[in-house]
Amino acid sequence: MNSSERLQAVKGMNDLLPPASAKWAHVERRAREVFEAHGYREIRTPIVEYTPLFVRSIGEATDVVEKEMYTFADRDQRSLTLRPEATAGVVRAYLEHSLPMKEPVTRWWCAGPMFRHERAQKGRYRQFYQMDVEAFGVAEPTIDAEQIALLHELFSGLGIAGIDTVVNSVGGPEDRPRYRDALLAWFQPRAAELCEDCRRRLTTNPLRILDCKQDADKAVVREAPSVLEHLGDPARAHFAGVQAALDALGVPYRVDPRLVRGLDYYTGTTFEVRGTGGELGTQNALGGGGRYDQLVAEMGGPPTPAIGFAFGVERVIMALPGADEDFEAAPDVFLAAHGEAARLACLRLARTLRAAGLRVDLEHRTTSIKAQLKRADRSRARAVAILGEAELAAETAQLKDLSSGEQRAVPQAELAAAVRGMAAAPSRRHGRAEPEV
Numbered sequence: 249m250n251s252s253e254r255l256q257a258v259k260g261m262n263d264l265l266p267p268a269s270a271k272w273a274h275v276e277r278r279a280r281e282v283f284e285a286h287g288y289r290e291i292r293t294p295i296v297e298y299t300p301l302f303v304r305s306i307g308e309a310t311d312v313v314e315k316e317m318y319t320f321a322d323r324d325q326r327s328l329t330l331r332p333e334a335t336a337g338v339v340r341a342y343l344e345h346s347l348p349m350k351e352p353v354t355r356w357w358c359a360g361p362m363f364r365h366e367r368a369q370k371g372r373y374r375q376f377y378q379m380d381v382e383a384f385g386v387a388e389p390t391i392d393a394e395q396i397a398l399l400h401e402l403f404s405g406l407g408i409a410g411i412d413t414v415v416n417s418v419g420g421p422e423d424r425p426r427y428r429d430a431l432l433a434w435f436q437p438r439a440a441e442l443c444e445d446c447r448r449r450l451t452t453n454p455l456r457i458l459d460c461k462q463d464a465d466k467a468v469v470r471e472a473p474s475v476l477e478h479l480g481d482p483a484r485a486h487f488a489g490v491q492a493a494l495d496a497l498g499v500p501y502r503v504d505p506r507l508v509r510g511l512d513y514y515t516g517t518t519f520e521v522r523g524t525g526g527e528l529g530t531q532n533a534l535g536g537g538g539r540y541d542q543l544v545a546e547m548g549g550p551p552t553p554a555i556g557f558a559f560g561v562e563r564v565i566m567a568l569p570g571a572d573e574d575f576e577a578a579p580d581v582f583l584a585a586h587g588e589a590a591r592l593a594c595l596r597l598a599r600t601l602r603a604a605g606l607r608v609d610l611e612h613r614t615t616s617i618k619a620q621l622k623r624a625d626r627s628r629a630r631a632v633a634i635l636g637e638a639e640l641a642a643e644t645a646q647l648k649d650l651s652s653g654e655q656r657a658v659p660q661a662e663l664a665a666a667v668r669g670m671a672a673a674p675s676r677r678h679g680r681a682e683p684e685v
């Protein structure tokens with residue numbers, strides 16, 4: 249690298265700094281709690297996989313595989329790909345560890361960065377974070393509804409307003425040929441109105457035309473035959489079951505036969521939860537997923553029904569009200585030292601208070617008491633405890649409530665209880681009261 253070149257992050261890949269990281273941590277914590285309350289357990293898979301895994305599962309004719317994968321040869325000349333999504337790797341792990349035999353119903357969640365070489369813009373990145381849920385071994389429609397409800401309740405519980413939950417069924421493998429024929433009968437005579445990619449999709453995978461970013465708004469795509477009119481009885485009955493369960497749960501949703509997801513492995517139920525808030529703009533899909541009842545068998549496993557979804561953390565953050573700082577927990581107490589002996593006493597006291605469960609900050613640099621008090625105030629600490637020679641001798645501290653200004657001497661042994669006993673001042677933001685999910 250030329251020394252005059254500025255070091256910078258790769259295009260479409262972002263650093264996450266405080267205080268924004270606190271808002272992320274809040275979302276991740278809530279999601280983990282909600283997933284685990286629904287019986288999902290955490291799994292972690294590698295960020296890179298052998299390339300054929302993604303080509304076979306996501307589908308050769310998808311945008312993700314055709315245009316967006318970060319693929320490279322490693323030193324052994326094997327083709328590796330940075331995961332563009334989590335499901336493929338989760339299915340691989342499910343099979344590699346013999347879960348179909350060990351655990352007939354497997355429910356997993358995972359989280360981490362995904363990579364797609366997309367056109368970077370607001371809400372669409374080349375490295376982005378997903379939180380992902382997958383359930384294997386359940387064919388019944390109630391689990392579809394439960395996952396949709398989970399996503400809806402997680403988002404509304406986080407305080408996201410204007411949630412639009414969209415559901416559809418893309419049918420099973422027995423419905424595909426029928427729908428494919430109907431699409432071809434519609435699109436072939438209108439091929440001239442399609443973009444170049446979609447003309448190619450007429451032979452590779454006509455369903456993908458419905459998902460085209462360039463043609464989506466054109467009448468030729470809008471008025472194409474509806475998948476719901478081409479479902480056979482089993483898919484129709486399953487979808488009716490999903491809707492009945494959603495109604496029983498009281499989840500607001502709408503059916504949109506135009507909802508086609510960008511990955512080829514889906515069969516039957518598909519869903520997407522969108523945010524209608526202004527921040528999101530066109531990248532308004534917060535999360536989505538669906539059934540992939542054929543994928544496990546296609547990957548060499550036994551026939552296994554499966555369903556899952558993922559949400560994009562960046563987009564959920566964009567849709568979530570509240571300033572980043574509101575999600576940061578301020579120190580409970582800031583320790584200020586007057587003199588060298590007091591500084592060591594503060595260091596020891598901080599350890600004791602932290603062991604008692606308090607968030608404690610202190611000044612390591614040699615500065616005046618005035619400067620330390622200023623820093624304490626800026627840190628938004630609830631209180632400051634000042635130690636000088638007199639306090640050292642008496643084994644006390646001057647405890648000052650930074651919202652009321654009240655100050656009193658407290659024995660060091662009682663400091664933790666005294667700080668804990670202070671009511672959090674409403675004008676200061678010590679974390680947030682979190683809404684119930």
Ligand code: HAM
Binds near residue numbers: 380536
């Ligand atoms: P997906 O719809 O491709 O599904 O991605 C899920 C979510 O990830 C999107 O709704 C969006 O919030 C976020 N996302 C996708 N691409 C980007 C990007 N370039 N920048 C920022 N956010 C993005 C899947 O990935 C499936 N694996 C979901 C699934 C799990 N289906 C079954 N199981």
